[in-house]
Amino acid sequence: MVGPVRPTLGAYYSGMLERIRRPGGDITPVLSDRKLDPTRQQATCWSGTLTGYRGPMVPDRYTLAGSDVSIPPLGVGTWAWGDRSTWGMGGYDTNLTLDSIQEAWEASIDAGVTLFDTAEIYGRGESERIIGTMLAHDPQRAKSGVVASKFMPFPWKLEVRGALLKSLQASLSRLGLPAVDLYQIHGPISLRSHAALADALAAAHEAGLVKAVGVSNYSVSGTRSMAKELRARGMQLATNQIEFSLLRRSPETSGLLAACAELGVLPIAYSPIGQGRLTGKYSESRPPPGKRNQSKHPMAIVDGVVAELRSIGNKYGGKLPSQVALNWVMAKGVVPIPGAKNRHQAEENAGALGWAIDDEDLARLDRVALSGVRSLQGRIWQHG
Numbered sequence: 001m002v003g004p005v006r007p008t009l010g011a012y013y014s015g016m017l018e019r020i021r022r023p024g025g026d027i028t029p030v031l032s033d034r035k036l037d038p039t040r041q042q043a044t045c046w047s048g049t050l051t052g053y054r055g056p057m058v059p060d061r062y063t064l065a066g067s068d069v070s071i072p073p074l075g076v077g078t079w080a081w082g083d084r085s086t087w088g089m090g091g092y093d094t095n096l097t098l099d100s101i102q103e104a105w106e107a108s109i110d111a112g113v114t115l116f117d118t119a120e121i122y123g124r125g126e127s128e129r130i131i132g133t134m135l136a137h138d139p140q141r142a143k144s145g146v147v148a149s150k151f152m153p154f155p156w157k158l159e160v161r162g163a164l165l166k167s168l169q170a171s172l173s174r175l176g177l178p179a180v181d182l183y184q185i186h187g188p189i190s191l192r193s194h195a196a197l198a199d200a201l202a203a204a205h206e207a208g209l210v211k212a213v214g215v216s217n218y219s220v221s222g223t224r225s226m227a228k229e230l231r232a233r234g235m236q237l238a239t240n241q242i243e244f245s246l247l248r249r250s251p252e253t254s255g256l257l258a259a260c261a262e263l264g265v266l267p268i269a270y271s272p273i274g275q276g277r278l279t280g281k282y283s284e285s286r287p288p289p290g291k292r293n294q295s296k297h298p299m300a301i302v303d304g305v306v307a308e309l310r311s312i313g314n315k316y317g318g319k320l321p322s323q324v325a326l327n328w329v330m331a332k333g334v335v336p337i338p339g340a341k342n343r344h345q346a347e348e349n350a351g352a353l354g355w356a357i358d359d360e361d362l363a364r365l366d367r368v369a370l371s372g373v374r375s376l377q378g379r380i381w382q383h384g
């Protein structure tokens, strides 16, 4: 019997190109050979036949487990708000300003996209500070705003309960809030046990500083373990935020989405439009600016995925590639949180709501979806 072929990353991509050009084709298991990979990145690829999986019908709202926090099926990522090195605020992107952010905030809430995801490390607190300003100056919209933030569990934060509470107090002070709706462990990099992390989250919850708790970048086993530790403390793990998009389908094929569904944990998708790559405005001849390191596939391959998104969007009255890409994420039972730098982007992203691609198109997209790229940093950071 002939075993599975293990071609190089280059062969993986040329196979993808062929499949993209020939919709209806299938894919066989492939794994890259790192020694032959010039970019020193490994493509993790799924195995088996790809079948279109659809999550339960996309609801109007989700309730975060263990709380009464209600969120829409689409949110907004705010990493770019105040960030220079990746997103160019105060740097290469002169159009990204406090005014453009305020417009993104207003347009999002007006379109019902009321979940804002931030973190203590985004812009070294600047993202939270900006959200705090919006909340304070726009009390009417602030009423419907839902804020999710994150604790960075650096390995040197060994006294993790005290460190988490200190970080949380600082986040709340920047946000001007008495509590956050969702507080997430940013990544699985703590040297402390899941029990110690659960203790820290439980202390924050008991103090009334967080309404729901979550993790980010956690594997199947890490998610199960955190859910168990929290359950032992009378709490529920509400969310796991992972990179999930047509450029990184691996959370679906690895069984993480299924495990989340079984545990009642809502998956949240970061970089759902591939850091702008799935919008159609970037291409092989016009690559995105800044150091956007998530699922950095060659743009020639991404162009093929975007062509499919465009073709499917045309069937639905001219939906944009970004809107089809977000619709695909939502169809998988995952809440995407695309970043928006201005009103135009916020309005376009909100246009992913209110309609659904059919099973046939979902399967077409499954066929061109890439499983993701694991950089060295990703190996440490992205377990989910």
Ligand SMILES: NC(=O)c1ccc[n+]([C@@H]2O[C@H](COP(=O)([O-])OP(=O)(O)OC[C@H]3O[C@@H](n4cnc5c(N)ncnc54)[C@H](OP(=O)(O)O)[C@@H]3O)[C@@H](O)[C@H]2O)c1
Pocket (backbone or CB within 6 Å): 076, 077, 078, 079, 080, 087, 093, 117, 118, 186, 187, 216, 217, 241, 242, 269, 270, 271, 272, 273, 274, 275, 276, 277, 279, 281, 288, 294, 322, 337, 338, 339, 340, 341, 344, 345, 346, 348, 349
């Ligand atoms: N937990 C984690 O480890 C983690 C990691 C990464 C991100 N996140 C969270 O996930 C959020 C989203 O991920 P992301 O910001 O990395 O990537 P993304 O949402 O896939 O891409 C956002 C970028 O795409 C461009 N864009 C957005 N909407 C557009 C539209 N309609 N048309 C054209 N371009 C558009 C904008 O950049 P340009 O205009 O400059 O192209 C925007 O900053 C972050 O803000 C953050 O909250 C979490």
